[in-house]
Structures are given as C-alpha cells and as structure tokens.
Amino acid sequence: MLYAVRMDVDIPRDLDPAARDETIAREKAYSQQLQRSGEWAHIWRIAGQYSNISIFDVESHERLHEILWNLPLFPYMAVEVTPLATHPSAI
Numbered sequence: 001m002l003y004a005v006r007m008d009v010d011i012p013r014d015l016d017p018a019a020r021d022e023t024i025a026r027e028k029a030y031s032q033q034l035q036r037s038g039e040w041a042h043i044w045r046i047a048g049q050y051s052n053i054s055i056f057d058v059e060s061h062e063r064l065h066e067i068l069w070n071l072p073l074f075p076y077m078a079v080e081v082t083p084l085a086t087h088p089s090a091i
C-alpha cells in the first residue's frame with residue numbers, strides 16, 4: 001500500500017541544543033534504515049521549508065502508523081497522510 005506523507009517539523013527554539021542534535025541524528029538513522037528496507041520509498045525536501053514529502057510502501061495502515069509514531073521527531077511534527085491509488089492514465 002502506497003502513501004504520500006507530508007511532515008512539517010517545528011522544533012521548539014528552547015529545546016536543549018544537545019537534545020535537538022541527538023534527536024535529529026536518531027531521526028536520520030531511523031529514516032535511512034527504513035529507506036534501505038524499502039518501506040520509505042522516497043523522501044523529498046519541500047524547498048524553503050523544514051518539511052518533507054515522503055512516499056511509504058508498507059503492508060498496512062497499522063504499519064504506517066507504527067513507523068510514523070516511532071519517528072524521533074514525531075513530537076515536533078505535523079503529519080498529513082494521503083493514501084494513494086493507481087491512476088487509470090498511468091503507463
């Protein structure tokens with residue numbers, strides 16, 4: 001099942017800088033592990049924003065929820081999920 005997911009990150013300015021850096025490093029490792037496994041199929045930066053649009057290829061809604069819920073930056077994100085279906089004009 002394919003999903004487009006938009007993540008808008010908003011880390012509080014008063015978060016301890018070491019905690020901030022450590023969380024971002026964990027987020028990167030977690031994301032890259034899922035990219036290697038194929039579940040996180042694409043990640044694109046939205047130009048000019050601390051946001052990304054990602055494509056996930058996962059077996060179920062529950063698996064997508066588990067992945068997103070466990071993002072280290074999840075507490076500092078707004079997440080919008082769009083399920084994708086095959087377009088009839090796609091070749």
Ligand SMILES: O=C(O)C[C@H]1C=CC(=O)O1
Nearest residue numbers: 009027028031050051052
């Ligand atoms: O930077 C972001 O867009 C947020 C997040 C998603 C993957 C990652 O490494 O960081």
